[in-house]
Amino acid sequence: MDNIDMVKDEVERLLSIMKKLREPGGCPWDREQDLLSLRPYILEEAYELVDAIEHNDPSSISEECGDLLLQVVFVARICMEEGLFELADSIRGLNEKLLRRHPHVFGNETIDTSSGVRKNWDMIKQGERRRKREDSSLFAGIPPSLPALVKSRQIQERVSKVGFDWKEGDLKPLMDKVQEEIGELQEALASSDMDHIEEEMGDIFFILVNLSRHLGIEAEFCLQGANRKFEERFRLIEEVVERGGRPWSDYSLEELEVLWDNAKRERSVGKARKEIPSEVTK
Numbered sequence: 604m605d606n607i608d609m610v611k612d613e614v615e616r617l618l619s620i621m622k623k624l625r626e627p628g629g630c631p632w633d634r635e636q637d638l639l640s641l642r643p644y645i646l647e648e649a650y651e652l653v654d655a656i657e658h659n660d661p662s663s664i665s666e667e668c669g670d671l672l673l674q675v676v677f678v679a680r681i682c683m684e685e686g687l688f689e690l691a692d693s694i695r696g697l698n699e700k701l702l703r704r705h706p707h708v709f710g711n712e713t714i715d716t717s718s719g720v721r722k723n724w725d726m727i728k729q730g731e732r733r734r735k736r737e738d739s740s741l742f743a744g745i746p747p748s749l750p751a752l753v754k755s756r757q758i759q760e761r762v763s764k765v766g767f768d769w770k771e772g773d774l775k776p777l778m779d780k781v782q783e784e785i786g787e788l789q790e791a792l793a794s795s796d797m798d799h800i801e802e803e804m805g806d807i808f809f810i811l812v813n814l815s816r817h818l819g820i821e822a823e824f825c826l827q828g829a830n831r832k833f834e835e836r837f838r839l840i841e842e843v844v845e846r847g848g849r850p851w852s853d854y855s856l857e858e859l860e861v862l863w864d865n866a867k868r869e870r871s872v873g874k875a876r877k878e879i880p881s882e883v884t885k
Contacts, residue, residue: 617672617673617676618690636681638678645671648671649671652664652667652671657824703727704727704728705720707720725761741765742761745758751808752808752812752823755812759816769813784807788803788807
């Protein structure tokens with residue numbers, strides 16, 4: 604049995620299990636779910652897959668791929684029950700879309716660069732939307748519920764494709780813009796106008812996403828890394844406070860800052876030790 608046959612058999616088994624869970628006499632929890640109730644689980648499983656990829660853990664990646672696939676099958680099963688569409692319709696539509704949007708692979712076009720592929724993909728996508736009389740704006744299809752940093756990057760990438768972007772390779776104008784936005788925030792703070800302050804904070808986040816994009820860095824992952832780093836350091840402080848037996852209220856800010864600096868040094872030393880080849884530490 605080749606791999607395709609194995610996949611086919613397991614998918615059929617998964618569909619059969621999902622059908623049984625949703626039928627009378629199946630699982631009460633699964634039977635209660637609808638499209639709206641599944642939304643948080645879809646997001647949760649997507650983030651857990653990203654986390655597994657970041658940890659480069661093949662076993663976890665495999666498991667989380669399965670968990671995310673479950674959400675797709677769950678959604679499809681509910682829609683099948685309501686007569687909206689079949690899972691085969693989704694897969695067929697995806698196959699046809701991939702063929703359509705890769706004319707350089709399945710057609711006669713020649714595109715040699717990744718950026719050229721992305722640009723052509725978006726042109727084909729816009730053409731499809733116009734033919735269907737759907738919203739053909741550059742921003743069409745960007746989900747409103749995307750995390751703000753991810754959405755900012757998508758907005759910036761899309762306008763970049765029509766030339767509305769900072770000059771590639773020249774970071775000085777971007778860095779100047781960052782400083783300009785910080786200055787505007789300072790002015791807003793002086794006015795004590797909270798609406799203005801919120802607006803200027805948003806502008807700072809937006810330009811920092813743009814700077815990250817030009818550096819080839821994903822802002823969302825940068826912030827996730829900063830969150831992890833802060834949590835790791837603060838956990839070290841929690842350990843010290845717990846061992847000391849004093850309540851948090853007994854610690855002055857100055858004392859906590861000393862503990863924070865110690866935690867930074869300890870984390871840096873620990874990280875350096877991990878990077879030393881094992882043969883050196885023997």
